[in-house]
Amino acid sequence: MDWSELQHRMAQQGYVAADDLSVALHLALSLQRPILLEGAAGVGKTEVAKVLADVLETRLIRLQCYEGLDAAQAIYEWNYQRQLLSIRAAAGSGETGSQIEDRLFTEEFLLERPLLAAIRQEKSPVLLIDEIDRADEEFEAYLLEVLADFQITVPELGTITAVTRPVVILTSNGTRDLSDALRRRCLYTYVEYPDAVAETEILRNRLPKVEAHLAAQIIGFVRKLREEELEKTPGVAEMLDFAAALMGLGVADLTNDPAVLQNTLTTLLKTQSDQAAITTEVAQRLAGRAA
Amino acid sequence: MSRVTRFAGRDPGPVARVGGFIAHLRENGLRFGVAEAELALTALTHVRAAHADENRLALKAVCTGCKDEAERFDDLFDAYWLNGGRVKRKVTPTLSRRMNRDVHSSRPAATGSSAGSGTPDAPGDQGGETAGQGTGKLIASDVTNRMRKDLRELVTPAEIEEATHVAERLGAAMRDRRSRRRKAAQRGSWLHFRKLIRLSLATGGEPVVLPRKARPDRSRRIIALCDVSGSMSVYSKVYLAFLAGLMRADARADAYLFHTRLVRITEALRDKDALRALARMSLMADGFAGGSRIGASVADFAKGPARRIVDGRTVVLILSDGYDTEPPEILSEALARLRKRGSSVIWLNPLKGWESYAPTAQSMRAALPYLDLFRAANTLADLAKLEGDLARI
Structure with missing residues (x-):
């Protein structure tokens, strides 16, 4: 699929993309690079991801950023309630401590959050990291690591490597400047109001x-x-x-x-x-x- | 109209040309490393090579990283690839273009300067524009004072000692910015579930110990920009002592002097021997008590070092009287840039202590909307009194 075809297929899905955006998206797909979209609010940055997911017939996984976003909401969290219940139940059945521990920290009790979900899809999804400028510097730094290797380490489970590489789209309204390191890793397009x-x-x-x-x-x-x-x-x-x-x-x-x-x-x-x-x-x- | 550049016959091929283009971009201030150069080449294999515009868009997506660069890219591209002769053009962003940045309009931004870019231009062509940097509107106080002033005459070690205490207190006052994340803590409003599960394993699922988490305090980094131009010379003594104290009190703080240009003095001020520190600084502060280019100096800072060191947990402290020899837009734009990086900006103006002072200096007025705190400070005692205000920002 070359860029004009991508542009055409996006138009069929109801999104009229300018040439520069189409070429950038095409490159993001073929080079497997994240793409950073900046522009004023309301120019259709978020919509790009939705339409692209439709065009590629894949899942859209969205991570809305906000100040103070942390690992528990972005990557994974253990299901504490179930874990507590499970420990209580096991106490009666005579399981040993280490057996319970092994069982508690398994997939069964893991709650996937967007970043982890994105790297564990069978078919590579579109991962939309929306309004990245709202997240704080810590999260940006963490994101760099994920975007570089597409792997996530859960201490109790080990390292989870991406099954397929998601198509990553980051958007920013420019409320805060992003770090050069993040910009360097992404392709970039400034989305203008359409003519x-x-x-x-x-x-x-x-x-x-x-x-x-x-x-x-x-x-x-x-x-x-x-x-x-x-x-x-x-x-x-x-x-x-x-x-x-x-x-x-x-x-x-x-x-x-x-x-x-x-x-x-x-x-x-x-x-x-x-x-x-x-x-x-x-x-x-x-x-x-x-x- | 523009023609495709005729490269010399001995030119080794497309790879080298793209390499040359990347060097050309770097020369013009776009920043990227070897990995990006490689990516640019790979990107070109994914579009139709014969279509200049596709190549342009592909390189644009790879090589630019922010709106500013994206706007300049077309001119840079034209200058390299679509010039009759191979003329490297230094594109100086002009004031009008820079002011355009915050206007979100449907029209493609500032097409004016790209119109003429196709014609082979001699380096001297743009003289009028580049000269605008400073020499064009020379007035008396714009001249750098070449006389070296010995700072040791100005500040005594005892004063530095006193200033260190003040700086320590101010630093501590500013240091309480709470994070929105939560970390394990002795006391806190939230339970730390992850720990709780771990601990309750030992007691058969009974959560006996309830670990907590709370918002940690984050330290703020103080960056001081001190004006040492002629109009400030009466107050420089206090401020320099304060800076010296600040550098001693806080290992992460950073200090710069400016008059007609910006000089970093952090390392010099950290010298263990206070007097030697000042001696080293006098060597650097060439132009001390000369003219003032506040706007340009703050802009240099905002575009240069600030990109590395200024973030949401930074306080930029500007010590100046606001008498600038340059148009106020330069200053307000530089301050806007700093604010956008998330930092707080504090301006301490010695004149503000005067009775019936009003910020009438154009630059001072232009700066006001961007300041978190605007206070007077002529003496160390005044600085010490700022503690309460600083704690609130």
């Missing part, structure tokens, strides 16, 4: 029933809106919500009914000050220019 043509294509792909005239208006409107000074710029997902809302309300033209347009803006503007900034007049002006 007008691509965004129209995304809209038509997701909501085929939108008429061409309205679609052009929606795209024009959202793009104009992004140029305004907003606290949170609406992303692609918001644009799709907006379109769906308009469809649901049976709007055929944005300039027809100012009140309806204003009401549907709740799908695009997500803070109070943004909503206050885009008054009915502003919205109408933008809609007029978008048409």
Whole structure:
């Protein structure tokens, strides 16, 4: 599968990928390298992983990062409740201490977390490590080790080596700079907001029933809106919500009914000050220019 | 329009050319090692070699590592592969492009500079731009003071002794940043289940001992940037004593001086003999009490050493009066960079102690939004009083 075919197949799954992203994903697959996607919130970074999993017809394993994420939530954890119960049960049956211990620390009592699950799949899965910049430096350092060797050591069980190499996708919003070491190990793509043509294509792909005239208006409107000074710029997902809302309300033209347009803006503007900034007049002006 | 570069006939082949390209990227500040060079070559075998654009995108995915690099890559690529002659072009990121970084727009970022990149350009072409680094708008205090000032006249060993105590206390005050992870501890709100299971094996499954875990305190690393330009010379004495004390009190702390450029003084200040430490420092602080380029110095720090040493558990301490000879954007951008690495930024300004002081210096005003703490400090006693404030950040 070369990159244009990958691009095509992703489009069939509903994701319109730019050329640079497609080439980077193609390389990530063929070189078996992790890929780091950066970009503003709402440009569809997480979606890439989901669609890629669909294209490859494999499982998507997702690890959402947050500050203080530790091994117990990212890699594995022992099932303590079951272990306790099991010890109590064994006490009655006359098992020796070492027998119980051998039995307690086996697969049976191991709870897989995303990283461990990802390296133990029969068919190589897509591993999405979402918002890696939210995790702390310790986790980043640990991740380096996993990404280099694809093996995880559980002290009681020994080293578990990857059966298949997962396709690793990391995403970052840039709330914190990542270490050079991590960047060096990954391929990199900065995901931009799609251009007008691509965004129209995304809209038509997701909501085929939108008429061409309205679609052009929606795209024009959202793009104009992004140029305004907003606290949170609406992303692609918001644009799709907006379109769906308009469809649901049976709007055929944005300039027809100012009140309806204003009401549907709740799908695009997500803070109070943004909503206050885009008054009915502003919205109408933008809609007029978008048409 | 751009033409594909004609390489010399004696050129040994594609591998060497890609090698040359990688050297070209390194020269322009992109950082990567041998493994990445190899990866770049492998990557090229996975796209159609005849399509220049595919090669461009493939190399872009491999060779870049952050948005900044991704934006510059196209120009660098053009300069090497699509030039009439083989001209290496030093791409200096201009101010307008750097400011563009935080604007998330749908338009491809700053296309202006790539437009002309195809034409073979003589190295002198960009003179106007590179000269903007400093010589272009020379004003009196921008001149480096070549006279060496002996710092020993400024600071006495007794003061260093006193400063060491102050620095120790301040360091300790800043040191309490709690982690969000939990580690085994004597006391704590959570049970340490892993240990609990282990221990209860001995008592037949009865959890008799309940081990705990708690959030450990993490130490913070202090990095001090001290302004020793002319306008600061009255206060330098206090600050240098403080820095010397800090270096003695905390083995992980780091110190830099700046006037018109940035100098690392950590090693010199760690010298066991306090006087010799100052002597060594005077040798380095060439330009002491000259002009001040705060923005450029902080930017140098943010782009250079900060990448290695500044993280979420770092406190950057800037000791300066905020009188800068450069546009304030440089400073605010550098501070934004530091903040983005997760560190706290503290600015101690000797002038702030004055009655009716307002941060009117342009650079100072530009810096304010990025500071966690902005305080006055003229004497060691003032510094000591900061303890409470520092504990809160």
